[in-house]
Structures are given as structure tokens and as C-alpha cells.
Amino acid sequence: MKFIDEFRDKEIAKGLIKKIQRTSTRPVQLMEVCGTHTVSIFRYGIRGLLPEHIRLISGPGCPVCVTPNIDIDLVIALSRQKDVIIVTFGDMMKVPGSTSSLQKEKADGRDIRIIYSSLEALEIAKKHSERRVVFFAIGFETTSPTIAVAIIRTKEEKIQNLFFLNSQKRIPPAIHALLESKQLGINGFILPGHVSTIIGTKPYQFISNEFGLPAVVTGFEPLDILQGIWMLVRQIEEMRPSVEIQYRRVVNEEGNPIAFGKINEVFEKDGAHWRGLGWIPDSGYRFKESYKKMDARNFDVEVEAPMEHPECLCGDVLKGIKTPLECRLFKVACHPENPIGPCMVSIEGTCFTYFKFQ
Numbered sequence: 001m002k003f004i005d006e007f008r009d010k011e012i013a014k015g016l017i018k019k020i021q022r023t024s025t026r027p028v029q030l031m032e033v034c035g036t037h038t039v040s041i042f043r044y045g046i047r048g049l050l051p052e053h054i055r056l057i058s059g060p061g062c063p064v065c066v067t068p069n070i071d072i073d074l075v076i077a078l079s080r081q082k083d084v085i086i087v088t089f090g091d092m093m094k095v096p097g098s099t100s101s102l103q104k105e106k107a108d109g110r111d112i113r114i115i116y117s118s119l120e121a122l123e124i125a126k127k128h129s130e131r132r133v134v135f136f137a138i139g140f141e142t143t144s145p146t147i148a149v150a151i152i153r154t155k156e157e158k159i160q161n162l163f164f165l166n167s168q169k170r171i172p173p174a175i176h177a178l179l180e181s182k183q184l185g186i187n188g189f190i191l192p193g194h195v196s197t198i199i200g201t202k203p204y205q206f207i208s209n210e211f212g213l214p215a216v217v218t219g220f221e222p223l224d225i226l227q228g229i230w231m232l233v234r235q236i237e238e239m240r241p242s243v244e245i246q247y248r249r250v251v252n253e254e255g256n257p258i259a260f261g262k263i264n265e266v267f268e269k270d271g272a273h274w275r276g277l278g279w280i281p282d283s284g285y286r287f288k289e290s291y292k293k294m295d296a297r298n299f300d301v302e303v304e305a306p307m308e309h310p311e312c313l314c315g316d317v318l319k320g321i322k323t324p325l326e327c328r329l330f331k332v333a334c335h336p337e338n339p340i341g342p343c344m345v346s347i348e349g350t351c352f353t354y355f356k357f358q
Contacts, residue, residue: 004221006223007219007221007222007223007224008221008222008223009223012223013049013222013223013226016223016226016227016230017049017050017226019230020050020051020054020226020229020230020233021051023230023233023234023237024051024053024054024233024236024237025237026053026236026237027053027054027055028053028054028055028187028188028232028233028236029055029056029057029184029185029186029187030054030055030056030057030186030187030188030189030190030229030232031056031057031058031059031178031184031186031188031189031190031320032056032057032058032059032061032189032190033059033060033061033171033174033175033189033190033191033192034061034190034191034192034193034194034195034348035058035061035062035065035346035347035348035349035350035353036061036192036193036194036220036348037061037190037192037193037218037220037225038058038061038348038350038353039347039348039353040220040221040222040225041056041225042353042354042356042357042358043357044222044225046222046225046226046229049226050229054229054233056190057184057186057320058317058320058323058350058353059175059178059318059319059320060174060178060274060276060277060318060319061171061192061348062318062342062343062346062348062349062350063138063139063140063143063168063169063348064091064092064095064138064342064345064346064348064349065275065314065318065341065342065343065345065346065348065349065350066169066174066274066275066276066277066318067092067095067138067167067275067342068167068273068274068275068306069097069098069275069306069307069308070273070303070306071136071165071167071273072092072095072096072097072098072101072102073097073098073303073304073306074165074297074301074303075088075102075134075136075165076097076100076101076102076105077301077302077303077304078134078165078296078299078301079102079105079110079111079112080105080110081132081299081301083130083131083132084111084131084132084133084134085111085112085113085124085128085131085132085133085134086102086110086111086112086113086134086136087112087113087114087115087120087121087124087133087134087135087136088102088112088113088114088115088135088136088137088138089114089115089116089138089139090114090116091345091346091347092136092138093106093112093114094339094345095339095342095345095346096309096339096340096341096342097306098304098305098306098307098308099304099307102136111131115135117146118135118137118143118146118147118149118150119146119149119150119153121133121135121150121162122150122153122154122157122159122162125154125159125161125162126159128161129160129161130161131161132161132163133161133162133163134163134164134165134296135147135150135162135163135164135165136165136167137164137165137166137167137168138167138168138169139168139169140168140169140170140171140192140194140195141170141171141195141198141199141263142194142195142197142198143168144168144198144259144263144267144285145198145256145259145260145262145263147164147166147168148262148263148265148266148267149262150164151164151266151291151294152262152265152266154294155290155291155294162294163294163295163296163299164287164294164295164296165296165297166267166284166285166286166287166295166296166297167272167284168284168285169272169274169283169284170269170272170282170283170284170285171192171195171199172199172203172204172206173280173281173282173283174274174277174280174283175189175204175207176206176280177277177280177283178277178319178320179207179211179213181319183319183321184319184320184321186213186320187213187214187232187236188213188214188215188216188232188233188235188236189204189207189213189214189215189216189232190215190216190218190225190228190229190232191204191215191216191217191218191243192217193217193218193219193220193224193247193250193251196217196245196247196251196255197250197251197255197256198255198256198259198260199255199260200251200252200253200254200255200256201217201243201245201251201253201255202253202254202255204217204243205243207241207243208241208242208243212241213241214231214232214235214236214240214241214242214243214244215232215241215242215243215244216228216231216232216235216243216244216245216246217243217244217245217246217247217251218246218247219246219247219249219250224246224247227246228246231244231246263285265288266287266288266291267285267286267287267288268285268286268288269282269284269285269286270282270284270285270286271283271284272284272285274318275314275315275318275342276314276315276316276317276318276319277315277318277319309329309340309341311327311328311329311340312327312329312334312340312341313326313327313329313341314341314342314343314344314351317343317350317351318343318350323350323354324343324350324351324354324355324358325354325358327351329341330351330354330355331355334351335355336352336355339351
């Protein structure tokens with residue numbers, strides 16, 4: 001299959017593994033920030049192909065997983081208002097809040113709908129002009145442009161009953177927070193390919209300039225990941241940290257200025273809560289003044305005090321401090337049919353990936 005088989009060639013993979021073995025001489029810990037990378041690493045058995053002294057750590061690369069309870073509890077409270085329709089992406093349905101989930105609320109009769117495109121929210125709002133429609137908008141920089149376009153179109157089409165509960169996140173500030181915490185001895189980063197198609201590489205330069213660490217924007221096929229790892233260990237051995245691009249067929253240094261333009265038209269940077277990582281400055285977005293009337297956070301609604309399951313280690317898993325295997329709930333009480341934490345919900349969640357492939 002053209003453009004797929006080329007990146008799964010067995011002989012090229014063997015050559016890259018030999019390059020890694022010859023190049024890397026010291027113990028290193030590399031963090032993949034993207035949940036799709038975590039899935040690919042497990043699916044293709046990449047951990048087992050690497051020298052024992054190279055350890056891969058999974059980071060906060062799942063937007064569903066990092067969405068905090070305070071936002072989930074808020075959207076649950078909104079769903080209980082009689083005139084409200086909640087729309088969101090499918091993975092958010094099963095994510096547990098403090099005492100409920102959108103899936104449970106839907107089973108109790110709340111009007112909660114799964115959408116597959118941000119623009120679907122507009123069509124639902126048009127069909128139900130007598131009700132308030134709230135789009136629970138989550139995601140990283142990859143989905144932010146499409147959400148911004150939906151907000152722009154809502155204003156252009158003068159749709160008065162569509163609102164947005166914005167819980168989007170920005171990846172570079174989260175990486176900065178991880179490095180500042182010094183809880184992990186990270187020696188390099190496998191940077192996300194999808195996010196980087198939008199933002200390019202400039203927002204990551206602090207990794208090498210401030211912290212003296214290498215980083216490589218990497219694709220998702222097995223040869224992409226192996227080449228990205230080789231590029232990282234080569235930088236480590238040569239002691240020349242920089243931000244490189246392996247995923248050249250998609251990513252460039254500048255990113256996508258059109259997509260950036262849509263985001264900047266609607267939003268400005270703001271601090272945001274991340275599950276496990278807490279409040280991180282400039283890691284989210286707030287509405288610009290001309291779009292604030294669409295902000296669902298302006299609704300008057302009573303929300304319960306947020307609570308976390310005392311035994312769930314999802315926060316530590318997202319920081320790379322723990323693996324799912326260290327959680328006493330993993331596979332016992334917590335599994336995809338009964339997720340205790342969000343890391344077991346999304347197909348990009350570390351716990352779900354461990355459950356499926358480990």
C-alpha cells in the first residue's frame with residue numbers, strides 16, 4: 001500500500017535499530033508527548049526493539065485525559081438544565097467526573113449528542129433554535145482551528161443559541177511545566193506530529209535553549225518513530241541539543257499560518273487546569289471580547305465541588321511518574337468498560353493502551 005508500506009519496511013527498520021544500538025552508549029529516558037505515538041510504540045513493539053538502556057516514557061498527550069474534573073463537572077451540571085443540548089466528541093462521554101459522567105447523564109434522559117465535526121454543532125443549533133446548545137470543546141492545537149472556525153461561522157450566521165465550553169489545551173507550556181518540575185530525568189522529547197503541523201517548531205525552542213535537551217518532531221509509522229529515536233540519541237551523544245523535524249513530509253518550522261490565524265481571531269492565551277499537572281500559565285485559551293457572549297462559562301449554574309478517586313494514578317501517569325502497571329486499580333477495577341480515570345477511556349490514553357497491548 002503506497003505511502004504506508006514504505007514506512008513499515010522490515011529491512012529499513014533493522015538498519016535503524018542497528019544505528020540506534022551503535023550510536024547510543026548511555027542510559028536515556030525519552031518522553032513521547034503524543035498519545036498516538038504511545039499507541040504506535042505499543043502496536044509495533046518498538047520498546048522491545050530498543051537497547052535496554054533506552055526507556056520510553058508516556059506523557060500528557062491525550063486531550064481527553066488531561067481535561068480536569070472541574071470542566072467535566074461543569075458540563076454535567078449544564079446538561080441537567082432543561083433547555084440545554086450538550087454536544088461533544090465521543091471519547092468525552094465515558095470520562096468520569098466527580099460523581100457522574102456524560103454517558104450516565106444521557107442514560108438518565110439528558111440530551112447529550114456525539115458529533116464528529118465541530119461544524120455539526122451549528123446544524124444542531126439551527127434545528128433546535130428554541131434551546132441552548134453547548135459544545136464541550138476539547139483538544140490540543142490540532143483541533144483548535146476547527147473549533148475556532150465553528151465559532152467564527154456561528155457569529156457570521158448570527159446563530160444566537162450556540163455556546164462553547166472551551167477546554168482546549170496548548171502543548172508547549174505543558175512540556176515547560178514538566179521540565180520545571182524536575183520530577184523526571186527526561187533526556188529528550190519525541191514531539192507530536194499532528195500538533196506540530198499547526199504550530200511548527202518555534203514554540204518548542206525553549207526545550208533546547210532553556211533546558212539543554214534535544215527534541216524531534218516525529219511521525220507515527222514505525223520507521224518514523226525509530227528514525228526519531230535515532231535522531232534523539234545522536235543529539236544526546238554529540239551533546240548538541242536542538243529541535244529537529246523527522247516528519248518533514250508534513251511538518252515545517254513555521255507551521256500553518258492560516259490555521260494559526262483562525263485561532264488568533266477568536267482566542268487569546270490563558271492559563272488552564274490540566275489533570276495531574278495543575279494550573280499551567282498560557283496553556284489554554286480564553287475568548288476575545290468580540291466572541292465572549294458565546295462562552296458557556298457565563299451560564300449561571302451550580303456545580304459540585306470537584307473530587308478525584310483517591311486510588312486512581314491517572315495524574316501521575318500523565319506526568320510520566322508512574323505507569324499504569326503501578327496502579328492497583330489497573331485491570332482489576334479499572335478497565336475500558338468501567339473506567340475509573342480518563343486515561344482508561346480514550347484510545348490515546350496511556351492506561352487504555354497498556355490494557356490493549358501490554
